[in-house]
Amino acid sequence: MSLDHIVTVTVGGLTVGMIYALIALGYTMVYGVLKFINFAHGEVFTIGGYTAAFTLLALGVNDAMSPIVMAGCILLALLAAVIAPMTVGFLIERIAYRPLRGRSRIIPLLSAIGVSIVMQQLIILVFGPTPVSMPALALGSASFSLGGIRIRVLAVVIIVVSALLMIGLTYLVRSTRIGKAMRATSQDMEAAEMMGIDTNKTIAFTFIVGSALAGIGGLLVVMYYGSLKYDAGFLYGLKAFTSAVLGGIGNIPGAVVGALVLGMTETYGVSLDLGFLAWFVLAGLVLGLYIQMVRVPGRRLQHIAEDRRTPEYEKSVKNVYRLAPYFAVKTLLAERTDALLSVSAEHAVRLMCGNAFLAASAAAMFVFGDVRIDTRWQPVIAFVVLMVILMFRPSGILGEAITEKV
Amino acid sequence: MTATLELQGVSMSFGGLKAVDNLSFAVNENEIVSIIGPNGSGKTTTFNVISGLYEPDSGEILLKGESVAGLRPDQVHDKGISRTFQSLRLFSNMSVLENVLVGMHAVTDAGVLSSMLRLPSVRREEKAMREKAQEILGMFPGRFSGPRQQQPAYSLSYANRRRLEIARALASDPTLLMLDEPVAGMNPMESREVMEQIKVLRDRGHTILMIEHDMHVVEGVSDRVIAMDHGVKIAEGSYHDVANDPQVVEAYLGKRAAEATA
Numbered sequence: 001m002s003l004d005h006i007v008t009v010t011v012g013g014l015t016v017g018m019i020y021a022l023i024a025l026g027y028t029m030v031y032g033v034l035k036f037i038n039f040a041h042g043e044v045f046t047i048g049g050y051t052a053a054f055t056l057l058a059l060g061v062n063d064a065m066s067p068i069v070m071a072g073c074i075l076l077a078l079l080a081a082v083i084a085p086m087t088v089g090f091l092i093e094r095i096a097y098r099p100l101r102g103r104s105r106i107i108p109l110l111s112a113i114g115v116s117i118v119m120q121q122l123i124i125l126v127f128g129p130t131p132v133s134m135p136a137l138a139l140g141s142a143s144f145s146l147g148g149i150r151i152r153v154l155a156v157v158i159i160v161v162s163a164l165l166m167i168g169l170t171y172l173v174r175s176t177r178i179g180k181a182m183r184a185t186s187q188d189m190e191a192a193e194m195m196g197i198d199t200n201k202t203i204a205f206t207f208i209v210g211s212a213l214a215g216i217g218g219l220l221v222v223m224y225y226g227s228l229k230y231d232a233g234f235l236y237g238l239k240a241f242t243s244a245v246l247g248g249i250g251n252i253p254g255a256v257v258g259a260l261v262l263g264m265t266e267t268y269g270v271s272l273d274l275g276f277l278a279w280f281v282l283a284g285l286v287l288g289l290y291i292q293m294v295r296v297p298g299r300r301l302q303h304i305a306e307d308r309r310t311p312e313y314e315k316s317v318k319n320v321y322r323l324a325p326y327f328a329v330k331t332l333l334a335e336r337t338d339a340l341l342s343v344s345a346e347h348a349v350r351l352m353c354g355n356a357f358l359a360a361s362a363a364a365m366f367v368f369g370d371v372r373i374d375t376r377w378q379p380v381i382a383f384v385v386l387m388v389i390l391m392f393r394p395s396g397i398l399g400e401a402i403t404e405k406v
Numbered sequence: 407m408t409a410t411l412e413l414q415g416v417s418m419s420f421g422g423l424k425a426v427d428n429l430s431f432a433v434n435e436n437e438i439v440s441i442i443g444p445n446g447s448g449k450t451t452t453f454n455v456i457s458g459l460y461e462p463d464s465g466e467i468l469l470k471g472e473s474v475a476g477l478r479p480d481q482v483h484d485k486g487i488s489r490t491f492q493s494l495r496l497f498s499n500m501s502v503l504e505n506v507l508v509g510m511h512a513v514t515d516a517g518v519l520s521s522m523l524r525l526p527s528v529r530r531e532e533k534a535m536r537e538k539a540q541e542i543l544g545m546f547p548g549r550f551s552g553p554r555q556q557q558p559a560y561s562l563s564y565a566n567r568r569r570l571e572i573a574r575a576l577a578s579d580p581t582l583l584m585l586d587e588p589v590a591g592m593n594p595m596e597s598r599e600v601m602e603q604i605k606v607l608r609d610r611g612h613t614i615l616m617i618e619h620d621m622h623v624v625e626g627v628s629d630r631v632i633a634m635d636h637g638v639k640i641a642e643g644s645y646h647d648v649a650n651d652p653q654v655v656e657a658y659l660g661k662r663a664a665e666a667t668a
Contacts, residue, residue: 171522172518172521172522176522177514177521180507181508183497183504184500188497190495191491191495191497192497192508193458194457194458194479194480194482195483195511196480196484196512197512205518
C-alpha cells in the first residue's frame with residue numbers, strides 16, 4: 001500500500017464526505033426546528049444538480065470559451081442551482097408540512113415520503129428519464145500534481161467550497177439575529193412565538209437555507225461525476241441522513257463530522273485491500289479492549305458508594321471486565337452476588353463478544369489479504385458503520401444538540 | 407384615558423369546559439394588577455388568550471384601545487405584550503445574554519444578507535442591543551454579572567432562571583408585562599427580593615399584570631386584585647377587599663369555612 005494511494009483515497013473520501021455534509025446539514029437543521037425528517041430533501045439535491053447541468057447545456061458552455069465567460073456561465077449555473085432548490089424547498093414546507101404542523105410526528109413523515117416520490121416523478125416529467133450529462137469540459141477532468149500524486153481540481157474545489165459554506169452557516173446560526181431566532185424556535189417554538197419571533201418565517205428560512213446548500217451539493221456532484229440520474233437524490237439523501245444521525249441529529253457540527261466519517265469509511269472500504277483494512281479493524285480492537293478493560297470499569301467504580309469501595313471489591317469489578325470469560329461466568333453463577341457485579345458481568349460478556357468479533361474479522365481479513373471489496377458493497381459498509389456507532393453511542397458522535405440539560 | 411389592557415366579555419372553552427367565562431377587566435397605565443384564584447380557575451388560560459396562544463371564542467381584548475384578539479403570538483408581542491411562564495421556558499441551550507437578545511428580536515430588524523456581510527448598520531444595532539441587554543441584566547444586581555452572561559441558561563439556579571425570564575420579557579420594552587407566578591418555587595428571601603424588583607419596575611413606568619399564589623407578594627405589590635374561580639371573575643378591588651370577600655374565601659377554603667368566617 002503506497003503513500004500516494006492513501007492520499008488519493010483520503011482526498012476522495014473528503015470529497016464525498018463534504019458532499020454528504022452539504023446535504024446532511026439540511027436534514028439536521030430541519031430536524032432541529034421541526035423534529036422530523038424531511039425525506040424530500042434528497043430530491044431537492046437532485047433538482048440542484050439538474051438545473052445546474054441544464055443551465056450549462058443551455059448556455060452552450062464549451063472549452064473554446066474564454067475563461068471569463070466560462071466563469072460567468074458557471075456562476076449563472078450556481079445561481080440557478082441555488083434558486084431552484086430554494087423555491088422548491090420553500091414550496092414543500094408551505095404545501096406539504098405547514099398544514100400538518102402540530103399533528104403527531106408520523107403524519108408529516110408520511111407526507112415527506114409522499115413528496116419525495118412526487119418530486120422524483122416530477123423530475124422525470126420535466127427533464128426526462130435519461131440521466132442528465134454535463135458538457136464535457138477540460139475543467140471537469142483537470143488535475144494537478146502534488147509531489148507526484150495526481151489530484152483533481154474539482155475535488156479541491158468541492159472541499160474548499162463546502163468548508164467555506166459550513167463556516168458561513170456556523171456564523172449565520174451562531175451570531176446573526178435570524179440564527180438566534182432559529183435556535184430559539186428549535187428549543188421551544190411556542191415560547192419563541194411569544195417572544196415575538198415569527199416562527200413560520202423562521203421555519204421557511206431554515207428550509208430555504210438547507211435547500212440552497214443541497215442545491216450547491218447537486219451542482220458540485222454533477223460537475224464532479226459528469227452526470228446525474230433522476231433518482232440520485234434517494235441514495236445521496238439516505239447517506240446524508242445517515243451522516244446526520246451518525247453525528248447526532250439536530251447537531252450542525254455533528255452533521256459535518258458524521259458525513260466525513262461516512263465518506264471516509266466508504267471510500268477506504270472499497271479502495272483498499274482486506275489486508276490493509278485489517279489494520280483499521282485491529283485499531284478498533286485496541287480501542288475496544290481499552291474500553292472494556294480501562295474505561296468502563298473506571299466509570300462503574302465511580303458509581304460505587306465510598307464505604308463499599310474496598311480494594312477487594314474494586315478488584316472484583318475490574319476482574320469481571322478484564323478476565324471476562326472466567327470471572328463473569330463465575331459471578332453470574334454465584335448465588336449471592338450484588339446487583340452491580342452481576343450487571344457488570346453481563347455487560348462484560350457483551351463487550352468481550354464484540355471484541356472477539358473484531359479480532360476474528362481482523363484475522364480473517366489478514367488471511368484473505370489481497371481481496372478487495374467490490375464497490376457494490378459500499379452501502380453495506382455505510383450501514384455497518386452506522387450500526388456499530390449507534391450501538392455504542394445512540395445519540396450520535398457529537399450527541400443531539402437539542403437535548404435539554406436541566 | 408384608555409386602559410392599557412382591557413378585556414371585554416372574553417370566553418374560552420376547551421370541548422365542554424369553560425376555562426374562561428365572560429371575563430372583563432382592565433389594567434390601567436403604570437398599575438400592577440394581580441390575578442389570584444385556586445388551581446384550575448382559568449388564570450393561565452387568561453394569560454394564554456391574551457398572548458395569542460388561543461383565540462377567544464368570544465369577547466374583545468384591547469391593548470391601548472386596539473384589538474389584539476385573534477392575532478398570532480408573535481404579532482401580539484409586537485403590539486407590546488410580553489410575558490413570563492409559570493413553568494420556566496427559557497432557551498436553555500442559549501447563553502444568558504442571548505436569551506435577552508432573543509427577547510429583542512421583535513424590536514430589531516437586521517436582515518439576513520446585511521447580517522452575513524456585517525454591514526455597519528448591523529454592527530451598530532448589535533452594539534446597541536448588547537448594551538441594552540447589559541442594562542436590563544444589570545437590574546438584577548450581582549445575578550448576571552461578567553462571565554455568567556456567556557453561560558448557557560440551563561446552568562443557572564432556579565431563582566436566576568426566573569429572573570432571566572423577567573429580563574427576557576423586559577427586553578422588548580413592552581407596553582404590558584405579564585408575569586405568570588414570578589416567585590413560584592422561591593424561598594421567602596428570594597420572593598421578597600423579586601417583590602422589590604417588581605416595585606422598581608412600576609417606578610420605571612411599567613404596567614404589570616401578574617398571576618401569583620404567594621399572598622405576601624400579592625399584598626405587597628398589587629394596586630388591584632382580581633379573584634377568579636371556575637373561569638369567572640368573583641371579586642375585584644384592593645387586596646383587603648378581595649381577601650375578605652366571602653366568595654373568595656369559599657373558593658379557596660370551601661363553603662363551610664366561608665360560613666365560619668362570616
